[in-house]
Amino acid sequence: MSSPRLPPAAVQRHLSAPRLAPYVAACSGDLDRAVDLYRWNAAVAAAFWEVVGHGEIILRNAIHDALTERHGRSRAPGEWFDDPRREFEPRALDDIAAARRRASRTSPNPPPGKIVAELSFGFWRYLLARRYAPTLWPAIRHSFPHLPRGGRNDLERAVIRLHLLRNRIAHHEPLLRENLPARHADLAYLLDAISPAVRAWALDDDRLAMLLSDRP
Template sequence: MNSYEELEKALSLERFSRYLDWAGGDRERAIELYTLNTALSEALYTPLQMLEVALRNRIHAVMSGAFHENWFRDESVLLGQWQPEQLAKAIKDIEQSKKEPTAGRIVAALTFSFWTAMFGKDYETLWQQTLHKVGRRMDGKGLRRKDFSGPLAQIRSLRNRIAHHEPIVMWDLRKRHASILEITGWLSPPALEWCRAHSRFESVHPIEIITLG
């Protein structure tokens, strides 16, 4: 790199200072860590994308089968605190783009947080009655709502940090990646196989990340 100072300006002092701290003040090593962070974020996008798509489509399929295609418009179904607002925003955004808010478009427009909220404690009864059908373990055994809710909260946090270009390099990414794959497999074994075939995470993540200082 010809000019560390110019790159640091582009990244902002606040953002780059975290990498400098991890690198013990070594600017070259700090840039290496920033570059690695970017590569890891890129590599995790593939399995994260598949998980999000598979999750929303499985929930929609199960709920449509138990209720109707527009189940999310039923006020008695949505129990989460923020989900009605998220639904209203998704519909408004679709309408503002001059499109009809069909069920398929609404499902695609709803946020990851909307879907992960479906595994909150308020939905325990719905889980017992209907939502438990969204997935099965690879050995065929059933799952508890908490098997989804805890890991998905951590995955959502990781997803949001990646979306906002925040540091993830010092996180236990192998554990998070394994969790993403596990849940994807519960939802759809073919989706899991696709992730294994196309994800670059294993080739990008180093065996060990060693900082200086």
């Protein structure tokens, strides 16, 4: 048996008028449509959260593998994120230190993979920045065998946009003005650069297309 429909005015009261305001404005004041649009926004956000999550983990592992291989060739002790070549900027070093602290809460000597998993999407985004083009990028580039020649700038911009989208979703913000088909294309570009096969696995194109076309 389906549950009774909550009147739109009650939904607004429980969610708060300010939270629903962007949806009401997008529906020219129609509260019924605004509530439907809010539910649609939540469904689209959940779908993107899933696939962007896949993209974040795949990107993280691709960069980690490339820098681990580079570090191994140098025969330096420790791990690449110990920064033996003193290449990382203060922000990155702060992120690594914070990841170590979080990883150490459950293990006094956390394995490298645990520390890497604690590093945020923003950390990996900044490793693709131009400042690291002469140092880290030549090694990272090998993890993107299908990236067009000279595509670091395009890759960085796509990852920046995906990071911003992820943050909007994480804060339950409206996606009404977000170019969602373009963000889908950004994710496809990132994953295709690593492996078209992994892109096919990670992206549920039909589900996203149906949701995007079903906006109230």
